[in-house]
Amino acid sequence: MEQESKELRKAGLKVTHPRMRILQLFEEGGVRHLTAEDIYRRMLDNQEDIGLATVYRVLTQFEAAGIVVKHNFEGGQAVYELDRGEHHDHMIDVDSGKVIEFFSEEIERLQNDIADKHGYVIEGHSLVLYVRSKGGRRG
Amino acid sequence: MEQESKELRKAGLKVTHPRMRILQLFEEGGVRHLTAEDIYRRMLDNQEDIGLATVYRVLTQFEAAGIVVKHNFEGGQAVYELDRGEHHDHMIDVDSGKVIEFFSEEIERLQNDIADKHGYVIEGHSLVLYVRSKGGRRG
DNA sequence: CTTGATGCAAATAGTTTGCACTATA
DNA sequence: TATAGTGCAAACTATTTGCATCAAG
Numbered sequence: 001m002e003q004e005s006k007e008l009r010k011a012g013l014k015v016t017h018p019r020m021r022i023l024q025l026f027e028e029g030g031v032r033h034l035t036a037e038d039i040y041r042r043m044l045d046n047q048e049d050i051g052l053a054t055v056y057r058v059l060t061q062f063e064a065a066g067i068v069v070k071h072n073f074e075g076g077q078a079v080y081e082l083d084r085g086e087h088h089d090h091m092i093d094v095d096s097g098k099v100i101e102f103f104s105e106e107i108e109r110l111q112n113d114i115a116d117k118h119g120y121v122i123e124g125h126s127l128v129l130y131v132r133s134k135g136g137r138r139g
Numbered sequence: 140m141e142q143e144s145k146e147l148r149k150a151g152l153k154v155t156h157p158r159m160r161i162l163q164l165f166e167e168g169g170v171r172h173l174t175a176e177d178i179y180r181r182m183l184d185n186q187e188d189i190g191l192a193t194v195y196r197v198l199t200q201f202e203a204a205g206i207v208v209k210h211n212f213e214g215g216q217a218v219y220e221l222d223r224g225e226h227h228d229h230m231i232d233v234d235s236g237k238v239i240e241f242f243s244e245e246i247e248r249l250q251n252d253i254a255d256k257h258g259y260v261i262e263g264h265s266l267v268l269y270v271r272s273k274g275g276r277r278g
Numbered sequence: 279c280t281t282g283a284t285g286c287a288a289a290t291a292g293t294t295t296g297c298a299c300t301a302t303a
Numbered sequence: 304t305a306t307a308g309t310g311c312a313a314a315c316t317a318t319t320t321g322c323a324t325c326a327a328g
Contacts, residue, residue, distance in 0.1 A: 014302055016308060036293080051310040056293060058308095074211060074265075076292065091254060094262055102257070107249050111268055114241050115230060120270035123233055126213075127266045129250055131259035153327055155283060175318080190285045195318060197283095215317065284325070295314070302307080 003027075011065035018050045022058050026068065026082045033099045035077040073128055089127040100131075142166075150204035157189045161197050165207065165221045172238045174216040212267055228266040239270075 004023045005015040013019060022039055031038075036055045043050040059080055062068035071079045073092060079099075089107075091100040107127070115122045143162045144154040152158060161178060170177075175194045182189040198219055201207035210218045212231060218238075228246075230239040246266070254261045 014307065016302070018309075049310080053294075053311075054309055060294095072211065072213060078292085091257065091259065093259070100257060100259075102253050104249055104253060107246055110243055110246050110249075111266075114243060115268055115270050116273075118230065118239060118241070118270075119273050120230065120232070120239075120268075121273055122268050123271050124269040125267060126269075128264060129254055129259075129261050130263040130265075131254050131257075132262050134255075134258050134260055153282065155327070157284070188285080192286075192319075193284055199319095217317085280328095282325105282327085284323105286323095287321090289320070290318080292317090293315080296312095298309105298311100300307105300309070303305095 007067065011061075011067060013061060013065065017048075018054045019058050019061075021046075021048055021050065022055065023062070023067070026080075032101075033071075033079045033081050035079055037077060039080075071128075072126070074130070089129075091129040091131050094130050094132055146206065150200075150206060152200060152204065156187075157193045158197050158200075160185075160187055160189065161194065162201070162206070165219075171240075172210075172218045172220050174218055176216060178219075210267075211265070213269070228268075230268040230270050233269050233271055 001020075001024075004020055004027065007023065008015050008019055021043060025039060025042060026034070036052065036059060039059075040050070040052045040055045043055070059068060059070070063070050063080070066083055068080045069083045071081070071090065073079055073090070086103070087108075088101045088103040091102060092098070093100070111125060112122060140159075140163075143159055143166065146162065147154050147158055160182060164178060164181060165173070175191065175198060178198075179189070179191045179194045182194070198207060198209070202209050202219070205222055207219050208222045210220070210229065212218055212229070225242070226247075227240045227242040230241060231237070232239070250264060251261060
C-alpha cells in the first residue's frame with residue numbers, strides 16, 4: 001500500500017484507485033504475465049468498478065513509466081509483466097500456454113555482436129521460444 | 140509463370156488469378172517483406188481487381204502450404220516473406236523500418252540447449268532485434 | 279457444369295479515444 | 304476546486320467471415 005503509492009508518485013502518476021489496484025495485482029505475486037483482459041476480469045471478480053479502457057490506459061502509462069513491460073507474443077493479446085529490472089526472454093509452452101522466463105548472457109552477447117557487425121546498435125529485442133514438453137504433448 | 144503454377148498445384152491449390160499474382164509479386168524479387176496491405180496496394184496499382192480479403196485468404200493458404208512465412212513484428216501488421224527454406228531471424232532498423240536478415244548457428248544452438256535444459260523441445264521461435272544505425276539516428 | 283475461389287460488406291478482436299462526470303492533490 | 308483520471312460507448316485497425324457470384328478443372 002505505502003510501497004505502491006510511493007511507486008506511483010515516483011512515476012509522476014496520481015495515486016488513484018484503478019492504478020493502485022492494478023499495481024497491487026502485479027505485485028501480489030500470483031501470476032506474472034497478464035493481458036488487459038485478465039486484469040479486467042480479476043477486477044470484476046473483486047467487485048472493483050474499473051473499466052477495460054482504464055486498464056489499457058493504466059497499462060500504457062505503467063509501460064511508459066517503466067513499471068511494467070509489454071510483450072507481443074503470438075495470439076493477439078499483449079501480455080504485461082512487472083519490470084523487475086532484470087531482463088529476460090520467454091519460452092511459451094504451446095500446449096498449456098505456460099510462460100517460462102530465461103536469460104542467456106551468451107545469446108545477448110551474440111545479438112550485440114551481430115548488430116554491431118551490421119553497423120547497428122540494439123535498441124530492444126524480442127526473443128520467444130514456442131516449445132512443447134519433451135515428456136508428451138498432452139499434459 | 141510455369142514455375143508458379145506448378146508451385147501452386149504442388150500445394151494443392153487451384154491456379155487462380157489472385158494466387159498467381161501474389162506469388163509472382165513475392166518471386167519477382169523486389170521487396171522481400173510485405174504486409175497484406177502492401178500487397179493489396181500493389182495489386183491496385185497494377186489495375187488488378189483483387190480484394191483485400193482475398194489477399195488475406197491467399198496469404199493464409201500460402202503460409203499453411205509453406206510457401207510463405209508470417210512474422211508478427213511490432214507495429215500491428217503482420218509481415219510475410221517467401222519461404223526460401225533457409226531459416227533466419229530479423230533485425231529492424233527502427234528509424235527507417237528496413238528489415239535485415241541474419242542467421243546465427245550459435246544462437247540457434249543456445250536456444251535448443253536452453254529449451255532442452257527446461258525439458259522442452261522448440262516448435263518455433265521468434266527473434267527480432269530492433270536496431271539503430273551506429274552512424275547517427277537520422278539517415 | 280460443379281465446386282472451390284473471389285469480391286464485397288458486415289462481423290470480429292484488440293485496443294484507443296471523445297466526452298461528460300468524478301475524485302485526487 | 305481545478306484538473307487529471309475515469310467509465311462508457313463509439314471509433315479504429317487488422318483480420319476474418321457470410322454470401323451471392325464467378326471461374327478453374
